[in-house]
Amino acid sequence: MTIQASPRACLFFAFGLAQAAIQARAAEQPRLTRGPYLQALQQDSVIILWETHLPSLGRVRYQLDGGPEIVVNETQPVLAHQVRLDRLPAGSFHLYQVLDGNNALHDNIFRFRTAPPSRSDPVKAVAFGDSGLGSPNQRDVGNLIRSLDPDLLLHMGDLSYTGSLDDVLFSAYPELLAQKAFYPARGNHDMHHDWRAYFPPPNENDDGRASYYSFDWGCAHFVCFDSNSDTLAQGGRQLKWVDEDLARAKTAGSRWLVLYCHEPPFTVGNYGEAPDVVNTQRKTRILIPPLADKHQIDLVISGHDHNYQRSHPVREDAIVDAWQSPEFISPGGTVYIVTGGGGVTLYREDPRADHRFTERFVFAHHAVSLSITPEKLSVEAISPALGRIDAFSIAKEGARPEYRFVRGDADSDGKVNLTDAIGILRHLFLGKSLECSSLSAVVADANASGRVAIDDAMHILNFLFLGGPAPASPFPECGKDTAADGLGCTPNGCR
Ligand SMILES: [Fe+2]
Known part of the structure; x- marks a missing residue:
């Protein structure tokens, strides 16, 4: 059977459809496409963002x-929302929810804690970087970070390799970003993002850039240093601002100084010797260590x-x-x-790189846990696949140990x-390089032959x-060697 509609009926039907679409649109509720997430979480304030x-x-x-x-309302309709909460008590837990009018935009009630009230309070942070590809490795590192439950998330940059922060950042760690302080550094893959729009800084610097700041x-x-900024130059604004900021922090009584940025001053991986290491890499190598020396920075972290x-x-x-x-x-x-x-394809150690400064290199996805008290800064690098891959600590006080010379301890x-x-x-x-190649190889010279050769390795093995003879004197140790340098290298052995 065929049904034939009159032109008048068709017109009426089309009009009805259009009207229904308009009504549906009018009834459509805004829904979340990003966030909510926290920025610039401080002792007494925070910015809550969502889209x-x-x-x-x-x-x-x-x-x-x-x-x-307490309710804070925006004054005009927008897509990208930023609401600042002020006058919060330090070190206190707060619950929050974001809404469109009276309609909640998410079911969860999120919870954050403002920064602790005093300079003697402990810090629990996680540092990670180069995460943004949406890979299973990124997911595993994300799960590891969640299990560590830090107060602070320090990201070393390259938040996204896909061009979209929504795909590989905001959707990768939604509960973390909604509840923890997130302080990212800008990487070379992050340059096209409007940094201030995504990551409003906790304080302003001299040239109004959101990409370098301190807290x-x-x-x-x-x-947080922006190693990709054109202001990173000798005599440049960024260096001057950071220099003054570090001096202020020391005067104010900050116990520990931690600087972080994307490009590392010292590295022996993919960027250790590559010809394109050029500008940015060389700039951090040249500019950051003198700054660290001047202000006695405890830790520099990069990605x-x-x-x-x-x-x-x-x-x-x-x-x-x-x-x-x-x-x-x-x-x-x-x-x-x-x-x-943090998630992307790993880089191997480059044998051509200058290894003098490197204590440890591990080819693994991981995150770095920082636990800081006034007395001690403890660091643990953890891989989802391998477990703990490094751990060390720095104590501020206590008797410095003496160097103990042990022949064979290369x-x-x-x-x-x-x-x-x-x-x-x-x-x-x-x-x-041997640890002591800068002075003498006497430590590695296990059989005291006057040179380092395969015999020394065989002697140790x-x-x-096999129960063979111990390394030659001095062994197992002979106490402090006054001629030893900072690495424990000594031209003469014990005196
Ligand atoms: Fe990078």
Whole structure:
């Protein structure tokens, strides 16, 4: 059977459809397309951000845990929402929800804690970087970070390799970003994003850039450096601002100074020797260590090289107190960490790179946990696949240990073990530096022949596994060597 409609009926039907569409549109509620997430979380304030697919008049409903509900309304409809909450008590938990008018935009009630009230409060942070590809590895590192439950998330940059922050940042860590302080550094893959629109900074610098800033959190002062900014230059505004900021922080009594940025000053991975290491990489190598020396920065963290690395303590381009590793007491230099294993394809160690400053290199996805008290800064690098891949600590006070000379201890970790034999073989056959190559190889010269050769590695292996003779005197140790340098290298052995 065929039904034939008259032209008049068709017109009426089309009109009805259009009217229904208009009514449906009018009834359509704005829905969340991003967030909510926190920015610039401080002792007494926070900015809550979210995006809706239609312009809406946003509202934040919040309350101090157990306190009365407070509502903050936006004054005009927008897509990208930013609502600042002020006059919050320090170190306090708050509940919040974002709404369109009276309609909640999400079911969950989120919870955040403002920064702790005093400079003696502890800090629990996680540093990670180079995450943004949406890979299973990124998901695993994200799950690891959630399990660590930090107060602070420090991102070393390259938030997204896909061009979209929504795909690989905001949708990757929604509960973390809704409830934790998130302070990202800008990476070379992040340059096209409007940084201020996404990440309003906690304070302003001289040239109004949102991409470098600083903040206090408990007993630590953090400085986020923009290593991709054109203001990063000798005599440039950024360097001047950071220099003054660090001086202010020390005067104000900040116990620990932590600086972080994307490109690492020291690295032995993909960017250790590559010809395109050029400008940005060389700039951080040239400009950051003098700044760290001047202000006695405790820790510099960066990303960009997709692996984990830890340097010896470095001061004035020389290694100091490396022999104290992994439990440093008042080391004379700054430790540099590379944490670029947040999710993207890993980079291997480059044998052509300058390895003098590198204590540890691990090819693994990971995140770095920082636990800081006024007395001690403890660092643990954790891989979802491998577990703990590094751990060390820096104490501010206490008697500095004396260097104990142990012949055969080629890596100066205080004992003769398999890693010493491996270190000697890597030196002989792969061209790796020995810890003490800058002065003398007397430590690695296990059989006291006057030179380092394969015999020394064999001597150690024979001693460890076949009951052979111990390394020559001085062994197992002879106490402090006054001629030893910061690495524990000595031209003469014990005196
Ligand atoms: Fe990068």
